[in-house]
Amino acid sequence: MTTTDPDTGFRALDATPMGYGSMRRKEDARFVRGKGRYLDDIVLPGMLHAAILRSPHAHARIVSIDTSAAEAHPRVRAVITGETLAGLGLAWMPTLSHDVQSVLATDKVRFQGQEVAFVVAEDRYSARDALALVDVEYDPLPAVIDAQHALDADAPVIRDDQEGRTDNHIFDWEAGDAAATDDVFARADVVSSCDMLYPRSHPAPMETCGSIASMDPVSGKLTVYTTTQAPHAHRTVYALVAGLPEHKIQIISPDIGGGFGNKVGIYPGYVCAVVGSIVTGAPVKWTEDRSENLMSTSFARDYHMRGEIAATHDGKLLGVRVTVLADHGAFNGTAQPSKMPAGLFHVFSGSYDLAAAHCAVTGVYTNKAPGGVAYACSFRITEAVYLIERLVDVLAHDQGWDPAELRRTNLLRSEQFPYTTALGWEYDSGDYPRTLATALDMAGYDELRAEQKQVRSAYERGESPMLMGIGLSFFTEAVGAGPRRTMDILGLGMADGAELRIHPTGKAVLRLSCMTQGQGHQTTFAQIVAEELGISPDDIEVVQGDTDQTPFGLGTYGSRSTPVSGAATAMVARKVRDRARIVAAAMLEVSPDDLEWEKGAFRVAGDPAAAATMNEIAMAAHSDLELPDDVEGHLDATCVYNPPNLTYPCGAYVCVVDVDTATGQVKVRRFVAVDDCGVRINPMVVEGQVHGGLADGIGMALMEVMAFDTDGNHLGASFMDYLLPTAMECPSWELGETVTPSPHHPIGAKGVGESATVGSPPAVTNAVLDAIRVRHADMPLTPAAVWRAVRGTPLRTDLA
Ligand code: MCN
Ligand code: CUM
Structure with a gap:
């Protein structure tokens, strides 16, 4: 049962534990002082600002789009439409479910709030103002709103972009044994049934979604600061869509103000920001407002x-x-x-x-x-x-x-x-x-x-x-x-990497592919290493959210960080501990088998005074200490964890x-x-x-x-x-x-x-x-x- 402080009703804190236990979150020292670094805190030199024109209709054919007035706005630097994107082969992008999604509408709009045009200007206000100058003529169509009528014979066909499509059916899928289940029902004494709707809802994180794209025309490297729960997965998708190699793409997820699943996907605004940066030669920032977030970027259930x-x-x-x-x-x-x-x-x-x-x-x-x-x-x-x-x-x-x-x-x-x-x-x-x-x-x-x-x-x-x-x-x-054998997203198996490096002074850096959005990873993953190695969590830095600095892995969602990245962290720490044993054996001039691990130190069995602490081992691993021929110096390891x-x-x-x-x-x-x-x-x-x-x-x-x-x-x-x-x-x-x-x-x-x-x-x-x-x-x-x-x-x- 929980130990609560009788005065406050809150859980009593442990002193900073050398491992598991309730300790205050390391990241909160920044957050409660207003020193978090969110997307909106990032300002790049010469950065431009973008806004998206969205469809007022749930379903309408686009007759024409006239951007000339917007382009004439003195502070507008580019107006991008579906036609611009089509010229680059980017009007449609792949979704996470093997469908395609319109980046900017070319033929029709298919939901209210769909992205129609992208305006890049010298400031946020001009970009917004110029949206009103884009003249779109729509021919409204009847809309399918109630899913229970989506398959009616006379329902309008939403995805007529797909050749030969005559209905709104996406897939039929089943699981379990239908015959065995029918059998059980036939034999049952009582059966109850119920129709129920789990209605459409929204993750509604406090921080909305956004992206700053910067294409360096000289190096050809694309840097994207973006609100993503899955930086490596995003990088691979950008690589596939843009035809750039991964090493020319750096995804940086700064502090995230809540994700709740809203920041798993890649949204049209992100892709448009990249195109905007290529077109203007400057960094382009796009952030949605609250209404855009609620209307356009993701939903849940339904x-x-x-x-x-x-x-x-x-x-x-x-x-x-x-x-x-x-x-x-x-x-x-x-x-x-x-x-x-x-x-x-x-x-x-x-x-x-x-x-x-x-x-x-x-x-x-x-x-x-x-x-x-x-x-x-x-x-x-x-x-x-x-x-x-x-x-x-x-x-x-x-x-x-x-x-x-x-x-x-x-x-x-x-x-x-x-x-x-x-x-x-x-x-x-x-x-x-x-x-x-x-x-x-x-x-x-x-x-x-x-x-x-x-x-x-x-x-x-x-x-x-x-x-x-x-x-x-x-x-x-x-x-x-995972496991990766049965689970993948777009062909990427669901395993996670971890890298752990112990510095000569015994301080450590842990690099992970998962991405905290408020869950306290900076603290809890340090605690896993602390538990395994006996280093204080305060001395372990957890690095996440930058694809140039972290190993590949599929990111944080489905509560997979502890089960997968957490396991990778424990395994990589154990690898380091195995290496530390060899170093300690060399230090103490005994066989590794004669050593016993006691959190934070190896001791010689039967001679407890002879011991080497993790700090001493770390320094020795980087020194001139002679190690066995097959053992490299230093104290670090990598691991990929594929959950069973x-x-x-x-x-x-x-x-x-x-x-x-x-x-x-x-x-x-x-x-x-x-x-x-x-x-x-x-x-x-x-x-x-x-x-x-x-x-x-x-x-x-x-x-x-x-x-x-x-x-x-x-x-x-x-x-x-x-x-x-x-x-x-x-x-x-x-x-x-x-x-x-x-x-x-x-x-x-x-x-x-x-x-x-x-x-x-x-x-x-x-x-x-x-x-x-x-x-x-x-x-x-x-x-x-x-x-x-x-x-x-x-x-x-x-x-x-
Ligand atoms: N933890 C622990 N002991 C365990 C299990 C977890 O101490 N036995 C700790 C972990 O170390 C981590 C936290 O609890 O700090 C959550 O761990 P985990 O269950 O692995 O979940 P993830 O870190 O993968 O977080 C994802 C999950 C998801 S999918 C959504 S959606 C959600 C959620 O987390 N979004 C959140 N909680 C959220 N909390 C905040 N503040 N913000 C969000 O966006
Ligand atoms: Cu399903 S929401 Mo969480 O998995 O990022």
């Missing part, structure tokens, strides 16, 4: 799901069957391992021992922004966990069963691990019953149910409009993609809400979250990650949605309309933990960065629906939606 769950009379879960209609917007640009068009959605059998499961997913084009998957999703596991955890509650509702008991009796037992699911995943470890029991104990489940009864009696007597709800969820996450499997963190969440049936207002009264992410490197950082994700869950369940009207007008393009949770909506979180180390991870750690975002939306939704005794209503459960649900007329919140 899964229309029909789920069915089968069980016996006495509550043994047997199987799950699901069909999904996935709204991918106008271009298929979702980010996930290439062979899995629905990402890792097929972990949807969740935390239960099921005989069979099957899913069929159909992807469709609509006239909405492309680039799905972002927003702390672990590649669609948010949708998967929501599906199964809602289905379990629907079944409990239909049969009058207690949702906690139904979960408890069906959770995987610890002796079943490693456990291979009906969908082929091998869960590595977990003690699910203990995790759930811990959460129920902390919440005081039985007392809560008793209180709920009393609240309901008062409501039924007409004394109060208030109802109380208790919502549970139990999730299994799958994080740390994903890691499978889990958690049990209990949410308690008070619902005012008169207004539809929901207040989250309590939230108990017990997470198991294996060994915790920095428990305080883990808890910070969980806090953030729990807030996300309240946002998703109660307020966030990208809604559109029937013409495709985006109704959530500002924070006045797209509501994010604040501290006001969040209770004081009650956190607990269980620790089942990952058996295949070198330090037993599992990722945690998205756990709470994945696990919390169903807990909040289940709580609200439990309060009002409604079988199902779609998120977000806004006051209007709750008010309507109570009165039996559910609301579809994504369409207006």
Whole structure:
């Protein structure tokens, strides 16, 4: 259980630990003083500024674009259109899902906010002003907004750029054994089914996306400062698109003000900034504003799901069957391992021992922004966990069963691990019953149910409009993609490199391919090296985000940094330790086998006074000390880590809400979250990650949605309309933990960065629906939606 400071309620800090433990984040010394270096802080000599003209229509043919007035603006240096780009072969770019996406529209616009022209000027204001001088004539077309009508015979064809295309169908994909699942359903005593929408939402990081491109005409080297979670992947994509060798491209990701998946993809503005720099011969900066961010760069979810769950009379879960209609917007640009068009959605059998499961997913084009998957999703596991955890509650509702008991009796037992699911995943470890029991104990489940009864009696007597709800969820996450054998993005296998160099004075530099966006990597990766080598984390510098200075690897998303780069860090530190043993043996004139490692030093077995500390070894490794012939001097190593499997963190969440049936207002009264992410490197950082994700869950369940009207007008393009949770909506979180180390991870750690975002939306939704005794209503459960649900007329919140 968590040790909290009784005065503040916050986790008590350890003194700077020589390894794992709660220490303050090293990066915060900069951040809290306003000394972070974000994209907007970077100013290059002679830098120009760009702005993008965007489509006001969701679907329209472009009749003509007249740029002459904009070009005549005294401070404008270039106006780039799709036609300019077509001349360079850059009007279309590859997406992360083997589709193409328009960089600047040539033929049609396909969503409101699509990029139409790119204006480069001497200052930001002139660039914006000049947008109004670009004259575009559009011929509006009917738009496809509701995915459920995208495949109608008379639906307008969005992607007529593709030869021979007559519909909006992207893919059909399935996982699991359909026949075995049908069999289980045929034999089941009870079946519950439910249609549910996980609505379109947005990662909405505090810092929006942007890029500064600088093409050096003399050296031919392209430098791109950009908000990217995956610098090396971006470099390779630029290399492939521009036909430049990698060594002529340097991607630099400065400090990132939140990513949440929004900064995985490459956006048209980035490509235009590169072209702008080539055309003008100067560095070009493009940054989107808040509305552009919300309308154009990525979205999340948008899964229309029909789920069915089968069980016996006495509550043994047997199987799950699901069909999904996935709204991918106008271009298929979702980010996930290439062979899995629905990402890792097929972990949807969740935390239960099921005989069979099957899913069929159909992807469709609509006239909405492309680039799905972002927003702390672990590649669609948010949708998967929501599906199964809602289905379990629907079944409990239909049969009058207690949702906690139904979960408890069906959770995987610890002796079943490693456990291979009906969908082929091998869960590595977990003690699910203990995790759930811990959460129920902390919440005081039985007392809560008793209180709920009393609240309901008062409501039924007409004394109060208030109802109380208790919502549970139990999730299994799958994080740390690879292995490279089964997972790649655009053909790039999902392994990560690490390089560690110990300087003569015993200080160290660790170079990684992953990229922190606020998760505290500067601290936690230093702690891994500290744990392995006994060097203070304060003496270990972590370098990320510059492709010229770091080894290749696929970046930070899907909570893969700890599972993959973290493993690479432990392995590279162990290589250095092996080298240090040889150096120490030479120093102490004994055989390496006679040495015993004690954090920070090698000691001679049986002669504890004879020892060499890491500091002494580091200096000796760089000195004239004679080393065995096959041992080079210095103290450094490199490593590439190809994960043998994903890691499978889990958690049990209990949410308690008070619902005012008169207004539809929901207040989250309590939230108990017990997470198991294996060994915790920095428990305080883990808890910070969980806090953030729990807030996300309240946002998703109660307020966030990208809604559109029937013409495709985006109704959530500002924070006045797209509501994010604040501290006001969040209770004081009650956190607990269980620790089942990952058996295949070198330090037993599992990722945690998205756990709470994945696990919390169903807990909040289940709580609200439990309060009002409604079988199902779609998120977000806004006051209007709750008010309507109570009165039996559910609301579809994504369409207006
Ligand atoms: N950690 C730990 N012990 C563990 C697991 C993790 O101490 N057993 C620490 C890690 O060392 C790291 C942090 O917790 O400092 C998160 O680690 P991990 O779970 O590996 O996740 P990533 O670092 O790969 O972060 C990615 C994840 C994703 S995909 C999204 S989306 C998200 C999230 O992180 N975006 C975030 N959390 C975020 N937090 C902030 N502040 N900003 C974002 O943009
Ligand atoms: Cu899916 S959002 Mo995170 O994986 O960068």
